[in-house]
Amino acid sequence: MMSKQSNHTVLHYLKIITVLGCVVLVLNNSVSIFQSSLYLKEEIQTVNRSILDVRTNSSTPTEDATLPPAGYLVWNKHCRIPDIDPFTRDAMKIFHKKKYSSCSEELPLTKMQYDMNLRSYIIHIDETAKFKLIDKNIRGSINCCYQSILRSGSGNRVDKDFKLKDCVAFESGDVIPDDVEGLIITCKDDKKKKNIQQDAFYLVREKQDVRQRLETYQNGSFPNRPASVLMLGIDSMSKFNLRRVMPETTDRLIKDGWFELKGYNKVDDNTYPNLMAFLTGYNQPNANSKCKPKTINGLSNCTMIWNLFRDNGYVTSYAEDETWMSTFNFNKIGFSKSPVDYYLRPFMLAIEKTLRTKKQSGMSFCVGQRHSAEYIFDLAIDLATRYKSEPYFGLFWTNTFSHNSFSDPSSMDTRVKKYIDELKENGILDESIVVLLSDHGMRFGPLRSLRQGFLEERLPFIFIWLPYWFRAKYPHFAKALEANKHRLTNAYDLHMTLKHILELTGRTGKLPQAEDCPNCQSLFYPVPAERACQDIAIDEHWCTCIPFEDVNKNDKIVLGAISAVLDNLNTYLMEGKFFPRCTKLKLKSVDIARKRYDFDNSLSNSEGPALDHYRVRFTVPQGKFEASVSYSKTLKTYEIIDSVSRLDAYKETSECIEDGDAKKYCICDKKSEPNKTISNTNK
Template structure:
């Protein structure tokens, strides 16, 4: 027997209409996608590229106004961040024991008998995935044998009333697996707080409280000549962490190998010397060793934050994927119910700092090396960074008040300045992108024991320095190289590429000496001016008149300056030349003309 499929005319008409609707939807989605692509590809601000025309010239560091008028036009204050208002039903104390939150239970008018709470270990599965282990029903307080767990609570009807990620730091396994030495003035710990895409001047604008605390309270020493050696994060952090250039000639197979387990990270040197180690970087899709790569087969440190952020994505796959879209809307001052800078009821950078705190606390008085790097809040939208200013200050206050800086070198730093086109298309931004933040805090006792080293380090803040120098400095700290530093050894008539901050770096150092490519050299250069030129003494006198005018309000304290003798005059030039062939076409190019100021500025000594 055969069967015949029949369809009524009405049903057929409905199907045809549905097919047309689906077809139209597909066409609409295609054109919307095309418009989005065209917008991001051709409707962005033009990126003007400049290179230095003489990297072999002696470097004169540029002095820029942090509050340059062009940049301040792009500066604005974001709204206070609002996370969701859910309450924490569980927490893990600093000793690693999990508890129910009695405050939340009281607010919810519940008892411990009214709810059933569990936790699941977050377990790393390679460098791009995690799994949640079977649920554990616990009797508090119970020690948690991992760094991250998913906590859940259900009511008596088995309805979920709570789910969140909890942060711990399980140091027991590390202590069982290796001997962690004690820290001391001869064996200093190193704590690095890295913040992506922030220049020294940018930090003065967006992190004023942090910078004031670092410099005025902690006595931090900020480097005015710290310069990037690569375009983005990867080529700047690789030299810092390995002492080598991110180049196949110096690190074979660094590109295309997928995994980075074999590169000589300085973490491993500290670990072999009996240090507990931490590598913490947020924003897993764009982190330094995972963007277009596979990261690490084996965690690069004793404690590794990446599984926390992968767990966030696993719990909230859709919203996490939309974070950057929502952050874009927030940057346009469009109010979002819950900020993409949050994970549920917590700011993500606060969770990050909490993990950092737990690492420091768990290894109190023990040698430790922490390399941490915050990306998401500052990478694309620099104005959001000020949201974290007070949180950074409170973290630094905690370090100081709990005595964690007595035998530790603290570093607050970045990899480069803001790379947003609007900022780096300004004259000041063009320099700032090349000169990231670097502030070093030395223990007070160390300063008393080694005043000559401190003085040398301060002198080096006024010359050009790089991540290669920073790596050498870290090696000196690791190997306790605090005696009088040996003289610099010239090789083939050239200075070493990496010179420790504890060694006196010659003022005559050039970008070429320091391994800085012409695209990243920020130095100005100077040439002598004939002082017999009639305009030279006139400009000198005008400068003195201007200084006296600025001192009018305190003239009872300051003697009036007078012109005595002209000793020397220098012509300062930026030496930047535009590289048009590297610039891509955009529809907005005519709206962003190349801003130029006078290149030549007389400077008198």
């Protein structure tokens, strides 16, 4: 795609060629050069028309010719995913819309500016904000200083500790030293000696090793233009809830022509396995055994997708808010060394500990002057703007405004839409592939308790943006994304797509298949129309393809299935020596019982004994669970299918143990002495 600037440049040279043509015409009585200039002008107009066609035709992705029947997201022989109305009466009854509000009524005292000529950051004190604060009976003058943030952990706390250096006084207009990457600013009344305001900034510094890497690959002979990849994550957000609570964001994505994958099904329970699927191609057992997240150096020695991008000349970044529950740190060691070029965790640890915080739904919603999520998205914008003309890969994940409440994201709808607009205004969408996605929907709470809660949990949203130059060069990739809109897809497909983007650069050869999904593929090719969950490593418990029908909750087979689940969980707790701190689980009530409808005859045609599959949701004192269970009609035996889901928030009821996996099933005995830990629902 040619930019407007490129067109102006070509037209400028066109005018020069035209003038030269006239001169030659006079001198040599020849018109050939003049005719060539007219031909060149006609070619430029043709290219412009082609680019306009791509923009026009790509603005709204066309529907696949074979749409599912009304009321379904996916429909084939083996997979029928229902489409549900996000605005049903029962959902809207429990939805409480919230307005965006600033984290501080005060104007920020300090601002940071990047000087392109100096290649450095300059700090400024806002005089308007200063005078407003002085009007608030400040007795003396305002003095400000900054503390740089350093990573300082070791051993099991290698990714959990930070250090603040001494506070360095500054004046407005001072240049921040190049070795400062993250800093906390404190401004005080020099008479009262008390803090007036604190703020924090993360600086996207030019790094020598990064510049050398970029130049090494820029000087190489590679056939194709590398596409940058920007991944923006909102935790615990289903495709239905995105429409329900963030309509402005949804409308912007659809209007601007982002590609949605409506059949994107999660592959496991919580954040860690669903992210590891697209970051490594591993399922949870493999991710645990090969990446060893609970051992020092385990994750750092694990090959993540950002390692592949870095090794092929890309700048890399990863950021996540709510540090205690971050994906790679909740009940895990974390990274023993910075996993990427720009790693925000030490900065986030420091500001969450040092600055004033405001809680909402149990999360650090505000930290200092800004919302916690804004630090994450601000870095995404800064990095993508700084390296707009150079290849980068970044993953930016937010938890604070969506993890604990399905209503809270409504307060950030306008703000997230604004970030999407900034991507466009800053020219980032002209250069980069952008993926906006979630890991899963709400796993607990009132929304999950609704009848459609099963679908809400298992169908996270995902939108993909392709820049117009990429669509023009690879039009069949855009068509494939359109075709895949109503087909079953998952995070392993996303993993293969990220590898495909890297392969297209010509900087690497064919990259390995996702290890735990041999049949998964790049989303830039149409996925098989007749896909089933078992084809792409989605276990039945997480699969939304299979219809179930209600059965009698008091049926003896249903009660037998629940008894089998409780026996299994109690045995697990007993063998793990979590008794007597955890109580023995006992049935209180059966909430929902459903039986699988064998619409594709996969059960009746399978080898072995005839099976019935049940999905049961039940309550025990202080807990709610859901399980998938198979019942052998011949052997009269039960078998739990995959995992058992916990449907209520269990921070308060599992404080007596520290094991992250066992917390999911533990309800502490009130008589046992609680072992207080900062824990919540399993990430």
